[in-house]
Amino acid sequence: MSLRSLLYKELRWLRHNVATVVLVLVVLPSIVAAGTVAFQQVIPRDTPVALVPANENVTEDDMTAMRGVTTFFAEPHSYEVDERDRAMRALTREEVYAVFVVPPDLLEKDADVTVEMYVEEEMVPYEQPSLAISSILRYQAGQVLPADVSVERTAVGEDRTLSEFLVSVGAMLVTMLFAFAYVPYVVAEEQQVFRRIRVESSLWQLLASKFVVLTPLLLVPVLTFQAIAWYLDFSVDLVAPAAIGVTLLTFVYLTAISLGVMFLTRFRTVGRMLNVTIMFGSLAFSNLVYPAGFFSPLRREIAKASPLHYSMIVQRGAALKGQGVGIYADYLLGLTGFTVLCLCFLAGAVVYYDRGGYRE
Amino acid sequence: MVPGDGISKRKLLLAVGIGAVVVVAGALLLSGESASAGAINQVPADADTVVRLDLTITGDRSKQLAAVVGGAPLSGSGNATATFENETGIDPGPAREVVVFSDNRSENESAYVGLVLHTNADTDTAVEGIQDTTNSSYRSTTYNGQTIHAPANASNRYVGVLGEGELVVGTQAAVRDTIDVSAGDAESVDGSLRRAYQNMENGTVRFATTAPERWVPGDTGGFLNTEAYEKLDTASGTYYIEGGDAGVALQLGASSTANAQTVQQATEGARVIGQRTLRNESVAAALDSVNVTREGETVTVRYRQPLGAFQRTVRYLYGAL
Numbered sequence: 001m002s003l004r005s006l007l008y009k010e011l012r013w014l015r016h017n018v019a020t021v022v023l024v025l026v027v028l029p030s031i032v033a034a035g036t037v038a039f040q041q042v043i044p045r046d047t048p049v050a051l052v053p054a055n056e057n058v059t060e061d062d063m064t065a066m067r068g069v070t071t072f073f074a075e076p077h078s079y080e081v082d083e084r085d086r087a088m089r090a091l092t093r094e095e096v097y098a099v100f101v102v103p104p105d106l107l108e109k110d111a112d113v114t115v116e117m118y119v120e121e122e123m124v125p126y127e128q129p130s131l132a133i134s135s136i137l138r139y140q141a142g143q144v145l146p147a148d149v150s151v152e153r154t155a156v157g158e159d160r161t162l163s164e165f166l167v168s169v170g171a172m173l174v175t176m177l178f179a180f181a182y183v184p185y186v187v188a189e190e191q192q193v194f195r196r197i198r199v200e201s202s203l204w205q206l207l208a209s210k211f212v213v214l215t216p217l218l219l220v221p222v223l224t225f226q227a228i229a230w231y232l233d234f235s236v237d238l239v240a241p242a243a244i245g246v247t248l249l250t251f252v253y254l255t256a257i258s259l260g261v262m263f264l265t266r267f268r269t270v271g272r273m274l275n276v277t278i279m280f281g282s283l284a285f286s287n288l289v290y291p292a293g294f295f296s297p298l299r300r301e302i303a304k305a306s307p308l309h310y311s312m313i314v315q316r317g318a319a320l321k322g323q324g325v326g327i328y329a330d331y332l333l334g335l336t337g338f339t340v341l342c343l344c345f346l347a348g349a350v351v352y353y354d355r356g357g358y359r360e
Numbered sequence: 361m362v363p364g365d366g367i368s369k370r371k372l373l374l375a376v377g378i379g380a381v382v383v384v385a386g387a388l389l390l391s392g393e394s395a396s397a398g399a400i401n402q403v404p405a406d407a408d409t410v411v412r413l414d415l416t417i418t419g420d421r422s423k424q425l426a427a428v429v430g431g432a433p434l435s436g437s438g439n440a441t442a443t444f445e446n447e448t449g450i451d452p453g454p455a456r457e458v459v460v461f462s463d464n465r466s467e468n469e470s471a472y473v474g475l476v477l478h479t480n481a482d483t484d485t486a487v488e489g490i491q492d493t494t495n496s497s498y499r500s501t502t503y504n505g506q507t508i509h510a511p512a513n514a515s516n517r518y519v520g521v522l523g524e525g526e527l528v529v530g531t532q533a534a535v536r537d538t539i540d541v542s543a544g545d546a547e548s549v550d551g552s553l554r555r556a557y558q559n560m561e562n563g564t565v566r567f568a569t570t571a572p573e574r575w576v577p578g579d580t581g582g583f584l585n586t587e588a589y590e591k592l593d594t595a596s597g598t599y600y601i602e603g604g605d606a607g608v609a610l611q612l613g614a615s616s617t618a619n620a621q622t623v624q625q626a627t628e629g630a631r632v633i634g635q636r637t638l639r640n641e642s643v644a645a646a647l648d649s650v651n652v653t654r655e656g657e658t659v660t661v662r663y664r665q666p667l668g669a670f671q672r673t674v675r676y677l678y679g680a681l
Contacts, residue, residue, distance in 0.1 A: 061632045064632045065629050066629075067628065068626050071588070071622045072587065075618070075621070144633055146633070146637050298618075
């Protein structure tokens with residue numbers, strides 16, 4: 001074969017695989033780049049925070065002034081005076097990342113007032129930024145408000161290290177890797193025998209058996225994580241029932257997506273690349289480590305629309321904060337609904353694949 | 361800034377939007393770079409800021425002008441009408457409409473600026489009036505079938521004739537483009553600037569800009585929140601007089617709902633804080649009547665006060681008291 005014909009062969013390959021090539025060489029790098037470009041801010045500016053009046057004497061003007069001051073480094077949400085518990089609950093649920101208790105007399109000249117700021121110990125990556133935020137608030141309020149304002153920052157919950165925090169995130173990453181890389185690989189391996197399976201039983205049974213076997217198998221890496229955590233004396237409980245439950249649920253919906261993609265693309269390379277792209281995309285935009293709104297308002301909204309974001313919140317709540325499922329009931333309900341949708345997507349993809357015949 | 365107020369008045373002024381119209385219109389007017397309205401259709405597409413002065417709305421236009429200009433720190437601003445005429449060479453008497461336009465994207469601020477004037481005065485008289493303010497001799501040339509009076513001293517006051525009673529004054533490029541637009545050979549102002557302009561109702565002064573950051577003063581240490589206004593894509597406003605009241609409406613277009621929310625919250629906060637901080641009753645009353653609303657990506661600021669109080673507020677904010 002001459003060099004020329006080899007080159008022609010390569011060009012033909014490029015032409016036939018243009019979808020994959022574009023995905024690998026254009027889309028994937030774009031997502032990675034877009035994901036990193038947003039890491040420009042050291043101080044979060046768009047994280048949601050709660051503003052709660054300290055008592056009945058706090059006026060609407062006080063709240064308006066406080067919103068005006070905090071809007072520059074956060075997205076303030078106002079609560080009523082009797083809703084402090086609800087605000088603290090929102091803190092645990094990561095709806096907000098700090099709670100500011102607004103004192104009365106903010107607008108009285110020379111009044112000595114203290115703004116209480118509550119953050120969670122377990123939200124480790126927010127610890128340093130929250131210190132900076134309390135300084136910024138002290139400075140801004142001093143500049144703008146007539147009262148002499150001091151800020152008292154209190155961290156609630158249990159003290160956790162960054163390593164402990166990252167172990168909980170790591171378990172979620174392994175779940176993603178398992179769902180998007182390993183499972184599609186295993187099923188693709190068996191693609192050759194699909195025709196026979198179709199005759200002797202059905203693809204549905206094959207898929208059911210995959211889920212039945214692989215889902216519990218995911219517990220192995222989770223347990224490994226936990227074993228290392230125990231060995232290192234980390235305070236993280238990945239095997240808490242709620243943590244296990246949400247991890248498995250996450251695995252099921254991610255796997256349904258990845259297999260759906262494989263069936264839709266008839267197990268071509270482009271399917272695998274698409275899965276890798278989805279994995280990178282959800283990794284970059286679900287704010288698994290940093291609070292939603294840490295980087296930009298747009299990314300806050302993307303994260304809030306990502307089921308993985310809620311999976312992480314529930315897992316972190318159970319594994320790191322020792323919370324029960326009750327507080328996250330609506331998140332879990334939403335995740336269950338999403339899982340059903342993903343399974344429907346998978347079913348649709350399989351039907352599509354089945355109707356297309358077995359050409360390969 | 362009044363000592364002890366603990367707040368920069370200039371920023372407050374900007375923050376609550378009371379004076380944005382006045383600032384922009386005043387600045388352009390007084391530097392002789394002002395703009396016009398049916399005249400808006402003659403403004404070239406390159407402009408990113410337009411300011412229209414309606415000089416025919418009511419009979420008491422000198423009073424209206426005084427309300428705008430009177431508060432500004434003018435040299436010899438005793439008579440606003442005379443000042444306007446001195447600065448621009450335009451006799452507000454017969455003038456109907458002026459639209460000032462500029463392109464602020466270029467490095468050199470004076471690189472592209474002009475004003476379209478519609479007047480009832482005789483064209484030659486109007487041209488002479490404008491030329492008289494420049495201390496320059498002029499020579500006439502022809503461009504695209506119209507006369508351009510070019511200043512011998514290379515100033516930015518080229519005068520182009522668009523038609524009977526219709527003139528354009530400004531830099532050479534701006535004058536030529538306007539003649540082209542008028543002749544139908546070039547596009548007039550369009551897109552987001554035109555939309556922002558048209559979203560505003562007519563008034564004595566009406567403006568729109570797609571470069572609002574150019575008009576936001578930098579942080580001077582007092583009230584650090586002007587940075588919220590740097591997130592704006594467009595700003596448009598109108599200043600009007602109605603039934604003895606003076607009013608300002610301002611529409612601030614942000615690039616996203618989140619940014620608009622920041623602008624809204626910052627503006628409302630500034631209003632409340634200013635109300636309690638500034639010890640001037642007119643201003644406190646003014647701030648009390650400021651109304652801030654948001655719809656999607658657009659924040660609307662409205663303010664209306666009796667004319668006298670309005671003037672006192674403007675004067676206070678300019679530091680005249």
